[in-house]
Amino acid sequence: MSKSVLVLFIVLSLGFASAFKPVVIIHGILTGAESMVIIHEEIQRYHPGTLVYNTDRYAGWSSLENAWHQVFEFQNDLQQICKDHPDGVILLGYSQGGLMARAVLQIYPDHCVKKFISLSSPQAGQYGTDFLHLIFPSLMAKTAYQLFYTYVGQHTSVGNYWNDPHHQDLFEQFSIFLPYINNDLPSTNSSQFRDTLLKLDQIILIGGPDDGVITPWESSHFGYYNGTDDVIPCKQRKIYLEDRIGLKTLDEDGRLKLITMAGVKHFDWHLNVDVIRKVILPYLD
Numbered sequence: 001m002s003k004s005v006l007v008l009f010i011v012l013s014l015g016f017a018s019a020f021k022p023v024v025i026i027h028g029i030l031t032g033a034e035s036m037v038i039i040h041e042e043i044q045r046y047h048p049g050t051l052v053y054n055t056d057r058y059a060g061w062s063s064l065e066n067a068w069h070q071v072f073e074f075q076n077d078l079q080q081i082c083k084d085h086p087d088g089v090i091l092l093g094y095s096q097g098g099l100m101a102r103a104v105l106q107i108y109p110d111h112c113v114k115k116f117i118s119l120s121s122p123q124a125g126q127y128g129t130d131f132l133h134l135i136f137p138s139l140m141a142k143t144a145y146q147l148f149y150t151y152v153g154q155h156t157s158v159g160n161y162w163n164d165p166h167h168q169d170l171f172e173q174f175s176i177f178l179p180y181i182n183n184d185l186p187s188t189n190s191s192q193f194r195d196t197l198l199k200l201d202q203i204i205l206i207g208g209p210d211d212g213v214i215t216p217w218e219s220s221h222f223g224y225y226n227g228t229d230d231v232i233p234c235k236q237r238k239i240y241l242e243d244r245i246g247l248k249t250l251d252e253d254g255r256l257k258l259i260t261m262a263g264v265k266h267f268d269w270h271l272n273v274d275v276i277r278k279v280i281l282p283y284l285d
């Protein structure tokens, strides 16, 4: 290589290295890093040079472990990544992984995440038989609370975000995870749980009516059932109106994006190249 070609080469590779922020990916329940390979590859195809961290932690059955355990370990990894990339990274979580990812941000006051992308994640909780039967074939949504709202039931991630609209008293009494990270219940960490999300440049929540697993699907946008099974959209719920975790402030600043895509089934979001190109890539920079 001649000297000038070599210099050009170095300039180009430096240019690529800094052009796009690294992307950190957290997979969904009962799968692992291999399930996120298509997103990983599409990002690198369209944004050459992007570093992608596609975690394989809590893959397979271990994805059912207690949510706090998962969140603390993911946070350890993110800390190392932030050390290496002080200019910031983008965090993307799919399904349960998007809920874990959001909690990772909340327990990490100095996080370096600029944008958070939640791909069909039960951010306001989950209450539905279809989802339940993927993991617990003999449980029914109506009675699952009897298992999940117990000390033992809280050993599993699904129990941690099971949100039974007809047993909100038990939910708040037993759930050790969702009511806290959503600031339904005040704790010593409440203001931190809000401030950490307010640090984001942008929060992108993607979901859609044909999901079939996240129930109600609006949970992907922080919407949820009220006591008579009517779905109340995010912007009419207390979590937004009282700005409990900063969603309202983010929205008023133009930093909250609620994206609805019809025709996408739950197990296709992370595989569907159309979704990746239309609603994920535009937010990566």
Ligand SMILES: *[C@@H]1O[C@H](CO)[C@@H](O)[C@H](O)[C@H]1NC(C)=O
Binding pocket: 107, 188, 189
């Ligand atoms: C909440 O804050 C306390 C005190 O700062 C800390 O020890 C605890 O680990 C925090 N819990 C979470 C889940 O962040």
Ligand SMILES: *[C@@H]1O[C@H](CO)[C@@H](O)[C@H](O)[C@H]1NC(C)=O
Binding pocket: 226, 227, 228, 230
């Ligand atoms: C739930 O919301 C619907 C529609 O807004 C309303 O008619 C109903 O009374 C609400 N139920 C409860 C228990 O608040």
